[in-house]
Amino acid sequence: MLYHALLLVSTLTVFFSFVLVYKVTVLEDDISKLRGDISNLKPHSNESTDGMRTGMSRTWERSKQAASLNSQQQRQTEKDSQTLCSSTASSQTLGSPTASSLRMKQEPAGCSGVQQSFLQLSANTKEQPFVRGNVTVIPWTVALHQGEAISSTGDRIIIQQEGLFIVFGQVLLQSPGTIMGHIVRSRGTGQRSTELLRCLQEMPQTNCANTCYTGGMVKLEREDELELVIPDRPQAQVSMDADSTFFGIIRLN
Incomplete structure (x- = not known):
């Protein structure tokens, strides 16, 4: 086993x-x-x-x-x-x-x-507004200027080259209790003046300081003259500070 x-x-x-x-x-x-x-x-x-x-x-x-x-x-x-x-x-x-x-x-x-042509005029602090006919004229001084398309003489802007322009203006008004404002107008050679821009502002009785600003695009010809004036207000009171009252133009093309 x-x-x-x-x-x-x-x-x-x-x-x-x-x-x-x-x-x-x-x-x-x-x-x-x-x-x-x-x-x-x-x-x-x-x-x-x-x-x-x-x-x-x-x-x-x-x-x-x-x-x-x-x-x-x-x-x-x-x-x-x-x-x-x-x-x-x-x-x-x-x-x-x-x-x-x-x-x-x-x-x-x-x-x-x-160069882009532009011109800005500021209120001349050494002078005061004066009356010419039925408008009050603001004395200006050149603040900024570039290019040959625009120049200035006295209180007017002169167009040297035709084209499209941005025109602007501002006035600090100080006349109490009335309607104040300004216009921007142009005058060509041998032509009547043409109103381009208008600004109106109601003035208060007290603390009478109100800014009137206007601006727009316009077509201008060579030798056109532009001016900013206050119509029908011989006693207009205007602030002559350079940063409050100014007038300018910029060429677009």
Whole structure:
């Protein structure tokens, strides 16, 4: 009985040994195949990495070339603009006044030689308003001036070049208990005066200080004369502070 048991155990041991040897052999084959697959994948991975690096390098080179081309084009554009401005300035110097005026209108806005024309007059603190006919006239002094399209003489603004203009005026009135105001009017060569802007303001009985402001866009011709006056108020009282009473014009084109 003991002999049969030992024989059975020996047989089972031998059987399990064969099974273990078989599984180890299969496992070694699988490991060998896996190593072969890994070794086969490594070259492809390197090639892919190299391809990505090459692609990135080419993209970077194209970007640098495009940036360089844009920079060259921008410099050329600026150079052409400066050349055009210089040529226009030279032609204006040599041409007649009428032709010069036309070229000035056509000159590109980017030319540094073109200046916006404007003029602002402020109340002259050293003088007082005076009566001329049926209007009260405010004495002015030049506060700001730029460009050749506008000039001034005495109490009037003179238009040197026709175009569209913003005209504005403000008067700080100090006459009590009445309707006060001012008008802005223009007069062309050999023409009657034309009223452009009007401002009216009701004045209080006490603490009588009220600002009357008006402004608007008008078309004016060469040699037109503009003035700001207070009509039908010979006893008008006006503040002569420069920041309270002023008269101005800006050329738009």
